[in-house]
Amino acid sequence: MEFLRPATWDEALAAKAEFPTALPISGGTDVMVEMNFDVHRPSAILDLNRITELRQWEITDGVVRLGASVPYARIINELSEPLPGLALAAHTVGSPQIRNRGGVGGNLGGASPAGDAHPALLAAGRDVFVEVASAARGTRMIAIDDFYVGVKRNSMEKDELILRVHIPVADGPQQFSKIGTRNAMVIAVCAFGFALHPKNGTVGTGIGSAAPTPRRAVAAEEFLQGVLAERGLWESGDLLGAEVIQQFGELVKAAASPIDDVRGTADYRRHSLAVMARRTLTWTWNDYSKQIRSAA
Amino acid sequence: MRVTFTANGKPVEADDVWEGESLLYVLRERVGLPGSKNACEQGECGSCTVYLDGVPVCSCLVAAGQVQDREVRTVEGLANEETGLDPVQQAFIDAGAVQCGFCTPGLLVQTHDLLEREPQPSDTDIREALSGNLCRCTGYEKIMDAVRLASARKCQKVGTSE
Secondary structure: OEEEOOOOHHHHHHHHHHOOOOEEEOOOOOHHHHHHOOOOOOOEEEEOOOOHHHHOEEEEOOEEEEEOOOEHHHHHHHOOOOOHHHHHHHHOOOOHHHHOOOEHHHHHHHOOOOOOHHHHHHHOOOOOEEEEEEOOOEEEEEEHHHHEEEOOEEOOOOOOEEEEEEEEOOOOOEEEEEEOOOOOOOOOOEEEEEEEEOOOOEEEEEEEOOOOOOEOOHHHHHHHHHHHHHOOHHHHOOOOOHHHHHHHHHHHHHHOOOOOEOOEOHHHHHHHHHHHHHHHHHHHHHHHHHHHHHHO | OOEEEEEOOEEEEEOOOOOOOEHHHHHHHHOOOOOOOOOOOOOOOOOOEEEEOOEEEEHHHOEHHHHOOOEEEOHHHOOEOOOEOOHHHHHHHHOOOOOOOOOHHHHHHHHHHHHHHOOOOOHHHHHHHOOOOOOOOOOHHHHHHHHHHHHHHHHHHHHHHO
16 A cells, blocks of 8 residues: 655645545545545555645635635634534534544545535535546536535546535525434434525525435425515515425425435434424524514 | 654654554554553544644544654643643542543543633533543543533632732
């Protein structure tokens, strides 16, 4: 096995081109578990810890450009205002020690349907992009809706690495909800991310651990956007009413295609998704109403 | 491969390190620092918690090669030759928070970090900070007592020195 330690991003891309089967490691919170249990013996390990860009973030033109290795602890401490949904999701990752190491790049690279960041990224809207690069072809932006392609599979090529994720700064309330057996060290039984985007009159959803890939509840989004527009609710901030909330929950539930496994049954996942969808919608809408009323 | 880094303020060198090896293994088996404990090897239990460049991490989840030229501080580095045990260690002894002792090294490092950042944590803060450290003797109440005691002593000390 090789241990590759590039000092710069260009060196990292060159190394990945030379060793396409090399396994990138940053926080190590997934990779090292596989190594310790001998689940996976890669031909080479590509350590990304020395690459400064991966640990930086910046906000330009209303978009957070989040380095792939910015640890969850820093997302919580530094980005909970521009990225409230992702910060809430980050807070449910593992334990303090895990959050000190793990970052969004690992979730995206691993592409597990249970990754906590995915529902928040999907809910943040259709303008979320994963910036990947290769030595041969340079940089390309993959829309979040095109990123997840199968169980633990993403749309990256073998010679590509994740540099950063582009996420629009929140323009409305966002929420994240996750079902697990305790409050720490929990892999999601299922999870749900939700965001209101008042600027363009859309809403965002993200379902975790209840389908082969993280996915959006498209019909639920369209239904709710229709109601909000038709009744002028974006302007008034008036109550949604129980029927709308109920219907939204049912549509989120219908968007999932979960399986029975050791963590929970498909039925339980569907049921809890409807509950989480109703709750997160209620929480965010109440926050939004308050903003409208206090601005009036 | 060879890995050189700083452990508890001293330069250390480990040879013939396997590329997939963890920092925990290097500490325990190659550089004579067995204080950090090996229990779950998957970041669930926190028994192997060490500082890496001042940040608490599970050393079982850090690849050995990743610590090249970096600073590691283990439970062995909490006590000081001149001043003796760290106040956190003394509080764990005084509060009876050590039963079988296997989880203790990780709890000490994690508590040390908590009190450095937040000298007077609430019970919620303590539970949150220690949520990644499992005690299979289930001695959590005494551990809570120990953290509160260490906090109280730390705040008292700050109060008198001012």
